Amino acid sequence: MTKRDRADVIRLAAGHGAALNDLMERHAEKLFNYLVRCLQNEEDAADATQETFVRVYQHCAKFDTRASFATWLYAIATNLVKDRYRHRARHPQVSLDAENEVTGEDFRESVPEQKPTPSESLQGAERAEAVRKAVGQLPEELRTPLILCEYEELAHAKIGEILNCTGKAVETRIYRARQQLRTSLAKLFEAV
DSSP: OHHHHHHHHHHHHTTOTHHHHHHHHHHHHHHHHHHHHHHSOHHHHHHHHHHHHHHHHHHGGGOOTTSOHHHHHHHHHHHHHHHHHHHHHHSOOOOTTSOOTTTSOOHHHHSOOOOSSHHHHHHHHHHHHHHHHHHHHSOHHHHHHHHHHHTTOOOHHHHHHHHTSOHHHHHHHHHHHHHHHHHHHHHHHHHO
């Protein structure tokens, strides 16, 4: 996969626009899922996915072919996430429970879930929502490495490359994120 990615980036830099389609076919879905988890909004995630590939196209000549394309792609996407969080801080957003005007569903309904029994489904959905909210309330410096580790299953060293820090710093941030989640979720489940 890495050789194909490198070859496609080189083709893209040489002016072969179809190479971008090949890269998107291999990476867009996983990148979109990462961005949905980070941004907790499908429309923002779709926009950020497109913007990530626009930036890949614009800056493909700057790509170091000795590096991993996926790492570069996630670094671009992570920077866009940071930009969106700064924007959200200045321009408050609608609640995750709000109805999406396009689909008529809320965020919870768009996340796939397994339904063993109605009772278990309800319990699982409530827990998942609590975890999503708790993860969403983590500071960005803790939330992003946690999502990259837990949901994208990236190694600490790869996450460090994406976030421009050491693997040890990533490990520390993930530890702190988990500690904060334990505390906030324990309080929540004690109240229930």
